[in-house]
Amino acid sequence: MEFKGTKGEWKFLDNGTYCEIQREKPLLSICAINMNIEGYEENAKAIAAVPDLIEALQKIIEMNYQNAEDQYGDRNKADGWSCVTVAKKALKKALS
Structure with a gap:
């Protein structure tokens, strides 16, 4: 997004x-x-602060996906993590 x-x-x-x-x-x-x-x-x-907050949320999500890939070999595992879920929900609200 x-x-x-x-x-x-x-x-x-x-x-x-x-x-x-x-x-x-x-x-x-x-x-x-x-x-x-x-x-x-x-x-x-x-x-x-909205543009900065959106950028920060996008980076948080990507960092968590990368962490899931590095730790578990599956970046989609991060979709179940609460910080990713909350960040994606906020981004959807702001960018939809």
């Missing part, structure tokens, strides 16, 4: 008047965040 969203590093911007997630180069507003709700800053920071 591949992330098909906006490429590039996402940043959280809060200038006191509005809050948004931006890509810096070239500058692009990805989404605006409602500053009138509790936890808006935490929500915005989590959203800004």
